[in-house]
Amino acid sequence: MSKSKLRWLLERDQTLPLYRQIEQQLRQRISNGEWPVGTRLPSQRKLAEQLGVNRSTVTQAIDELASWGIIAGNKGGGTRVVNNTWNRLAANTINWDRYVESGAHQPNLPAIRQINEAEYRADIIRTGTGEPGPELLPTARIRHILADASDEPFLGYEEPKGNLRLRQQIVHYVAKQGIQCSPESILIVSGALQALQLIAIGLLQRPSSIVAEAPSYIQSVRVFQSAGIGVHRVAMDAQGIKMSHLRQQLTEHQPGLLYTIPTFHNPTGTIMSNERRAELLELSSSLSLPLIEDDVYRELWLDEEPPPPLKSQDRHGNILYLGSLSKMMSPGIRVGWIIAPVPVIDRLADIKMQTDYGSSGLSQYVATRWLADGHQAQHQAWLREQLQARRDRLLAALEYHFGDIGAWNVPAGGFYIWLRLPVTVHVHRLFKLALRERILIHPGYMYDRAAAHHIRLSYSYAEMGQLEHSIQRLRQLVKQCMDV
Structure with missing residues (x-):
């Protein structure tokens, strides 16, 4: 039960x-x-x-x-x-x-189920949640869009690929990132997670497999595994995917595609280097290996703009590109997109119509206005300032409380800091102890079984005073776990 x-x-x-x-x-x-x-x-x-x-x-x-x-x-x-x-x-x-x-669909890991339930408790401090906190959401702008929507016909079903005006706006939006496409090559989805579900059931044979970075967000959801698709791990370093290991995995397993988050990786925050991007594109072209580029964090750069998307260099139609407004505008709107060759989009649109008969017309109207009226550019400039200040405060708290017992990355964007704890710390026990004190952490083993001594921290959701207090208390709990 x-x-x-x-x-x-x-x-x-x-x-x-x-x-x-x-x-x-x-x-x-x-x-x-x-x-x-x-x-x-x-x-x-x-x-x-x-x-x-x-x-x-x-x-x-x-x-x-x-x-x-x-x-x-x-x-x-x-x-x-x-x-x-x-x-x-x-x-x-x-x-x-x-x-x-x-x-047929596999259940979530127990820790993920506990997180999903605990996140909606009013007394919980959410130290790992990957979405903007309530005070970072553009509530007033969204309210204005909705107030101005009285004459818009958005209450019916949309066409299979999604609202045409929205797809046209996305064409202009991604062109600024170097991606050239047409509305016919775009499918509107209810967030990037639905895009992965459609790809898993619509494009891959059974049995087959994919390869993905380790650690990876894709290991924390059962999208591919539940569709009968295996997921093989590819090691990472500070520059992104280790190409030698990727070639080894491709030889041994002959996977159907590669899933990657090259920009502000979830959960590590890594940015794939330009050199690795070029190698990956060359490998994809020479082996006819399709890539899923999950690029939902791109606009959240804090120090300097990241390299262009892999998709901007795709001249062969090898890349399935995922974008979303969830991380910038609103996770509740549930609007994302896939950019891919037209035959792929036609196939996935047909499956989407069979599963939900199209994403919400109201959400698509809001997303269209959001992009057309220039809200995205205005809001993202403000949001970057807020996230940069939050990141720096969390880094300072980590330096003070974990400088002698932990190690972490300094993210140049996105939401996450990947904290490595001493190997003597049992993170499963730490998760339970923290939850009893109403501190919710994201243990690393959710993203990779080999990351059992990591936790994912986020500076995007919790109120900063509470987050800093949680870091102080987490040190005490970590020391308690080390003493066992």
Whole structure:
């Protein structure tokens, strides 16, 4: 059963005891089918944490349900629902756990599920979240666009490739980065993650594989693995992909494509050097190896403008280019794009129509106005100043609190600092200890199993005073883990 936060209201000023209120609400979810027979209940400790009560209170409620034969526990198997009525054993009910466990899409790693749930707790300090914080979002500009939208016909479905006006604006936008394309070679998607999903199911045979940098964002989502596509690791250094290792992996595995984030890499912040970019393009051309260039962080440069996109040098149609407004304008708008050869875009547009019948017309209208009215250029200049100041404050906090026990990169853009901890630190234990103190970290093993002594820090989301306090407390927790 999902361990998501229980959104139940306990009336603490009622005469009805808390354990009885909990029992009634548990029983209601069982009797109405939300928790069918066979469902495993959260642990008593977890229930107590989520409901904000003592564990003994939860124990009373559980014991009451057990006495009625509604739930039962067994050694090693936890407590499960065994009956959904008060007078009849439910012998022929559907075992939904079997269906859930049989689904084709792989579940997230446990740490990622915990992060996804904890991020929406009001008391949590989010030290690794990869999106702009609320105070960095252009709320007033978006409100103005929406207020001026009364006569726009955006409430119907859009055409398969997306709103034509938006695609035309993207043509002009990416031309400033050296990318030449037409609206026909652009597909509007609901964020870059959907672009990866479409590519995984629409362009690759099964069984097959891809190669990707290690560590990599792509290892923290199960897009390709769930589509039956293997993901092979390619080592990195300060200049980006190690070309010798890439050639070795290509020889051994003959993958279908390469996924790369060459500019402000997630999670390391690395910028691929011009020399490596040229080598990679030459290799792609000589081997006819398609590349996915994930370029969603490009406009977040802080010190100097990064090298041009790989796509700007693509004369053979080898690169599938991913862009997005999520990191700059709004993650909630969910507007991104793929730029690729027209036959590829036609194929992916057809699949997208089969899955969601097109991205939100309202979101596409907002994105069109955002680009057409010049908001992107104005906002990104301001946002860079804010992110640069935040980065420098986080670097100063790290130098003060981790200078003797850690190492890290100095990112020239993007959101992230890749912090390496002593090898004696068990990051899984650190994650749990920090979460108990309402500090949410992103452990490195989410991005690569070999990065077990790293954490990804972000200076884009948390309020800076809270983030600095978290760094101070994290040092204490790291030292505590080192002493074990």
